[in-house]
Every structure is written in structure tokens, then in C-alpha cells.
Amino acid sequence: MTKAIFLDRDGVINEPCYHDELGIYSPRNVDELKIFTYAKKACKKFKNLGYEIIVVSNQPGVAFGIINEEELNKITERIQLEIPEIDGFYYCTHHPAYTGKCRCRKPKNGLLKLAQQERGVDLGSSIMIGDNLSDIEAGKVCAYTILLADTRIDLLSIIETKKIFPDYIAKNLSHAAFIINDIYNHTYEKHTSSCDCCWRFGHQDAASLRKNS
Secondary structure: EEEEEOOOEEEEEEOOOOOOEEEEEOOHHHHHHHEOOOHHHHHHHHOOOOEEEEEEEEEOHHHOOOOOHHHHHHHHHHHHHHOOOOOOEEEEEOOOHHHOOOOOOOOOOHHHHHHHHHEEEOHOOOOEEOOOHHHHHHHHHOOOEEEEEOOOOOHHHHHHHHOOOOOOOEEOOOHHHHHHHHHHOOOHHHHOOOOOOOOOOOOOOOOHHHHHO
């Protein structure tokens, strides 16, 4: 079996879009896609550490009719072209209001389980990286979870309320690669609150919640 880095897409690999009336939304076409400059370098580092890289992303815009499958595929192809290190893409295109409940929409772990079955991924050696707590919840089946939250202080209070604790919090994917390099080399304990790049979430409930999940 292989180990994998599971990546959410929007806000992790590429910038989310913003419109005064629409608010924050996923790119609807290739022209709206803006890949973070550091994403490719981070993915190269993951590959050098022996991880497969698998994107797992909710894309309910398909269910809403905001984007069709063809445009979604074009966006995927562009990301794959610019970051060929990515090994696979798994999308949930459902939304309960339009398609009913499904097993793949995060915070459920259906996308990760599907990758496990199709690609022989060892979830117990894998890592989930995302910018929302739904990613962290889905990633409980993995060895570690990393929440990307540069300035989203609101997420920290939500963490306390929902009792969904990531193992680490990083500023962005580049900093997450820094953490994972140290996880690989078993020097991850240095990521404490004194680290200026990223920090380990040391909440007293975190260990017990992971153990009981």
C-alpha cells in the first residue's frame, strides 16, 4: 500500500474566487483559476518524500448548475498540467438540497475511502490538508490532519465549538510541506506554539478526540 497527501482544492491549491454579490466561490472556468505560486513546489516536496498526491474536493457547483462537468474537467486538466505531481482527483459534485445525501461530500470520508480502494492507499500513513473543518473531519481516518488558516482567526473559535481539532495548523501549503518534512524525519515535535511558521494544535482534548473517533 502507498501513503498519500490528500489535498482540498480551493483555498489550498488555487485561490478561491470572490464577487461582491456572490461572495466566495469556486472557479467556474479556467479563466477564473489562479493556482498559488507555491503549490507546485510544495507538491514536489511531497513527491520527494514518497507520497502520492490526491485532490479530494467538494464541488457542489455542478449540482447547482453553476458549472458543468466539462468545465470542471477543463479546470482539472489545467491544474494537472501545471502541477503534474498530482496523482488523482476525486470530486463530490453533490449537494443535499439538489441531489440528496451522499457518502462522498466532506465532512464524510467517502472520497478518501474511494481513493483507498482504487489506489491502494494506506490511510493510516496518510495526511489530509485542507482549509476548512470539513476537511479535518474527513481526514480523521488519516494519520495526521493539517488545517491551513493564515488569518482565519474565526476558525479557531469554531474549532473549540465543534470540537474538531487538527493535528497542526499552517499558514499555507508551503508551510504544510515544512511540517510534513519534519513528520517524515520524526522531528515534528518542534512545531509548537513558538514556531513562527506553523504550530501544533496542543489542545488537551485533541488526543482523546482522535483516539475515540
